[in-house]
Amino acid sequence: MTGNVFYNVWLIIQGITAIILVFPLFSYLVFLWTGKRKVGVPLTGLIPDYGIIVTAYGYAGNLKHVIESLLNQRYAEFVIYVVADNCGDEDIYPYHEKLVILKPETVLGNQLKSHLLAIKNFKRPHNIITIIDSDNLVSPNYLEALNPWFQEGFQAVQGVRRAKNTNTEYASVDALNELYYLFYDRIVLFAIGSSAMLSGSGMAFTSPLYKNFLDKTKSTGAGFDKILQKEILYNKKRIAFAEEAIVYDEKTDNADQLVKQRARWNNTWFRYVRFGFIIFWQGLKNFSLNQLLFGFVLLRPPLFLLLLLSGCFFLMNLFVHSILAWVWIICFLLFILAFFIGLANTGTDKNLYKSIIHIPKFMIIQIISLTKASKANKVSVATKHSVTRGLEEIKNKP
Numbered sequence: 001m002t003g004n005v006f007y008n009v010w011l012i013i014q015g016i017t018a019i020i021l022v023f024p025l026f027s028y029l030v031f032l033w034t035g036k037r038k039v040g041v042p043l044t045g046l047i048p049d050y051g052i053i054v055t056a057y058g059y060a061g062n063l064k065h066v067i068e069s070l071l072n073q074r075y076a077e078f079v080i081y082v083v084a085d086n087c088g089d090e091d092i093y094p095y096h097e098k099l100v101i102l103k104p105e106t107v108l109g110n111q112l113k114s115h116l117l118a119i120k121n122f123k124r125p126h127n128i129i130t131i132i133d134s135d136n137l138v139s140p141n142y143l144e145a146l147n148p149w150f151q152e153g154f155q156a157v158q159g160v161r162r163a164k165n166t167n168t169e170y171a172s173v174d175a176l177n178e179l180y181y182l183f184y185d186r187i188v189l190f191a192i193g194s195s196a197m198l199s200g201s202g203m204a205f206t207s208p209l210y211k212n213f214l215d216k217t218k219s220t221g222a223g224f225d226k227i228l229q230k231e232i233l234y235n236k237k238r239i240a241f242a243e244e245a246i247v248y249d250e251k252t253d254n255a256d257q258l259v260k261q262r263a264r265w266n267n268t269w270f271r272y273v274r275f276g277f278i279i280f281w282q283g284l285k286n287f288s289l290n291q292l293l294f295g296f297v298l299l300r301p302p303l304f305l306l307l308l309l310s311g312c313f314f315l316m317n318l319f320v321h322s323i324l325a326w327v328w329i330i331c332f333l334l335f336i337l338a339f340f341i342g343l344a345n346t347g348t349d350k351n352l353y354k355s356i357i358h359i360p361k362f363m364i365i366q367i368i369s370l371t372k373a374s375k376a377n378k379v380s381v382a383t384k385h386s387v388t389r390g391l392e393e394i395k396n397k398p
Helices: 002-034 065-073 111-120 142-152 169-191 207-216 226-233 255-274 273-285 289-298 301-322 322-344 350-371 373-378
Strands: 050-057 078-085 101-102 128-133 158-161 203-207 239-249
Touching: 002 128, 002 169, 002 226, 002 301, 002 322, 050 065, 050 111, 050 142, 065 078, 065 128, 078 111, 111 207, 128 207, 128 239, 142 158, 142 203, 142 239, 158 169, 169 255, 169 322, 169 350, 203 207, 207 226, 226 239, 226 255, 226 273, 226 289, 255 350, 273 289, 301 322, 301 350, 350 373
Parallel strands: 050 078, 050 128, 078 101, 158 239
Antiparallel strands: 128 203, 158 203
16 A cells, blocks of 8 residues: 555656656647737836846946946936945946946845845936846847836836857856746746746836835845745736847856856755745636746756756666656657757757757756755855956847
8 A cells, every 4th residue: 555655656746747847848839829929008108217226246347348238228218226235446437327336335245235225326216127137238129128018017027138158168058048948938938828937137127016025025135036026926917028128148157156156046946946836826726827837837946957857767767667768758859849949939049059069067067056055055146257248249149
């Protein structure tokens, strides 16, 4: 009897893992039927006025570039607030009427505290807040592309994050990883009736929504986007996806920084995976497709961990249940198909496909980072890049 119970549990765990593995392909088939979600009819008379918050910790080398790209916006209703926390006394950028530089007298060491400081120093009551990382570059139409979604009535919008650099094998594989999530967690997920996943930057919110979040949260800053999207979904709101609002993100190009970064990300997933159960349960109670799908996706482990777990099930079934081993082979093939579909639908540069051979090395880095996840909160919150890149990096990008 006990043996049957364990065997049934074993089958259920495998079944759930297999469903998670093939869900992207299933969601893509639904996406083919629904089509891309387009901006609807404006339902509000909102005239967006943006408070753009840029935070830096310990390193200000890239700030001048992100500021230049933000000042180049086609939409003119904005003010940039740069919080240079623990960045020394160096000059960051010359005076500009649309720019406020804030240098905290005491070290904040907390992204959300930096956001609060910026809001307290708003020159006027902006009705939209957007968050940009200190190593980002922003396309000239970024704000312009966000406007229609807020005018339609959405209170939270996620833009596109594209790789600014693919100069090393690590940066290239990271870029592929980003494109996969861009397609399935944002384009597809939003189109089939749920919400786009937040990315930590390139995201915008109505000021009341974001201020209310800051007033309520007790987060130390790490993974704040995970807490924020949980609050948005819990309160029955949707996060829109603005496909034309492009932010170019600096990809980590060396192994040491990648381990530290992924350790923090893995730590965040383990800390907040419970949000998936909360949102999924709310979806069942409220008959909400938005909450149901989003909660399910939140339960998915990081991609490398999902593949490792699936691989372990396959190897074990070679000795335990050969038919199930064949089922896992089919699941892997469906996942690979979904992976290439995602890349094809995001306009992946042909040169990036060459970096696929480096995926095993990238997964090894991920496994190493997993061993450091428990101590990730003690790792520096600042990611320093080996090269400072500016506007010239996006001149030939769409």
